[in-house]
Amino acid sequence: METTTRRSSALPLNVRLLATAGLISLSLSMTACSDADAVDANDQANEIDEVVFAVPVETETVATGDITSTYDTTAILEAREEAFVVARASGIVEEIYVEEGDFVEKGQVLAQLDKRRYELNLSKAQAELTGIERELEKINKVYSKKLISDDTYDKLTSQFESAKASVRLAELDLKEATITAPISGFVAERNAKVGNLTESFQRERMFHIVQQRNLQGIVYLPENELSNVTVGQSAMLTVAALNDRAITATVERISPVIDATTGTFKVTLKVPNNDNRLKAGMFTDVSLEYATHANATLLPRRALITIDDNHSVFVVDNGKVKKVDVSTGFETNDVVEVIRGLSGTEEVVTAGHQNLKDSAPVEVVNS
The missing domain is CATH 2.40.50.100 (RNA polymerase II/Efflux pump adaptor protein, barrel-sandwich hybrid domain)
Incomplete structure (x- = not known):
């Protein structure tokens, strides 16, 4: 009887259970590691988002102070009095x-000038006057006795007056030399x-003389500014030739007519020059002051954003910005008056606007 021996390929149950448990443990371990890596990746991404999208900006704090409305133009200083001396002899x-x-x-x-001729003419005129005067004295003695005619007496009297006038003319000619x-x-x-x-x-x-203790500046303003200018009003002059020295002038005269060809009117400024440092012909920038608002909310001009005549600013609050609409008033080269929209204590963005939107995180990098 042939006996055939058959080897089974199946593992014992206890071995298979142990293997299965090991696989499950390994799978769970790998899954846990994968989940932990995912959490770390998300945290890092959030941190990167916060760093990358915090826009660097420069800021300034809104201030309170006085601001003056001005009209800016230019003028050339002129002498108020001048004389061209010519010879009258x-x-x-x-x-x-x-x-x-x-x-x-x-x-x-x-x-x-050479005055010898005028001295001789004066001597001649005086001699003629003396001769006529003596003759007139003689005639006066006989005229009272009616020994000469009235006509002769009147002619001699006229000659005497003419001789006196000749003397005065000769004296004047001599003086004008x-x-x-x-x-x-x-x-x-x-x-x-x-x-x-x-x-x-x-x-x-012969000579040109200018009086420069007080100079004047002539400016021409558009007709719509006529109601804003009054006599005695202040104007600030900046003279480039004197290292941008500031001079306070006043409005002295205002022309009552408008030039129809240019639509402007003439304003004359009185410019003091007690130290004679200013010279006629100097070029100046003129800021004509209209009115002053005291205790105004002053916004740095660089912070103002204007789009289609709408004004706004970015206000920094707790690391983020908020876009705030504002209404403006007087303006200068550096600051703008805010009439509505700000309280006067805000920190506003002055550089970096182009990368901002409402509620964006920012990083202040003021130097």
């Missing part, structure tokens, strides 16, 4: 006593030279 220039830049008082001698300053001021130009021949009332100017 003919003659050779013998002496010149002043130079350009010298300060002269009214009546001070500037130059001397000495050139004097008609006003006090600085000599801006000296065109006269020793040896030159001057003709009376010639067009050539």
Whole structure:
């Protein structure tokens, strides 16, 4: 009888149970590790989101103070008084006593013309006057006795008056041979030279004198500004030639007419110059002050966002920003008055607006 031996491939039950338990344990361990990695990844992603999307911005705190409404324009300073000195007598220039830049008082001698001819003319006129005066004295003695006619007496009297006038003219000619300053001021130009021949009332100017203790600036404003300007109103002048020195001027005159071709009117400013540092012809920037609002809420101009005439700002609060609509009033180059929308204590974004939206997280990076 043939016996066949058959080997079974099945593992014992206890072995299979142990193997199955090990597999389950390994699976659970792997699953736990996978879940833990996922949680860590989510936390890291959240942290990265918070860091990456916190937009760096610069901020300033809204202030309270005074603000003035101004109209900005330009002007060229002019001398309020000036004189062009010309010769009123003919003659050779013998002496010149002043130079350009010298300060002269009214009546001070500037130059001397040759006066010998005028001295001779005066002597001649005085001699003629003396002769007629003596003759008139003799005639007066006999005229009272009616020994000469009224006609002869009247002619001699007329000659006497004419001789007196000739003397006064000769004295005036002699006086005008000495050139004097008609006003006090600085000599801006000296065109006269020793040896030159001057003709009376010639067009050539011997001297140009300007009075600069008080200067004036002429500005032309658009007609819609007429109601905002009054005499005595202040204006701030900035002179670039004097390292942007600020000068306070006042409105002295306002033209009552509007130029129809330009739509502007003329305003004359009085500019003090006690230290004579300002010079006629200097170019200045002018800020004409209209009105002042005290204790106003002042917003840095850089913080203001304007889109289609709507104004807004980003206010920083607890690491995030809030977009706030505002209404504005007076403005300057640096600040804007806020009439409505802010209380005056907010911290506002001044740089970094382009990357912001409402409720966005921010990081303040002020230098």
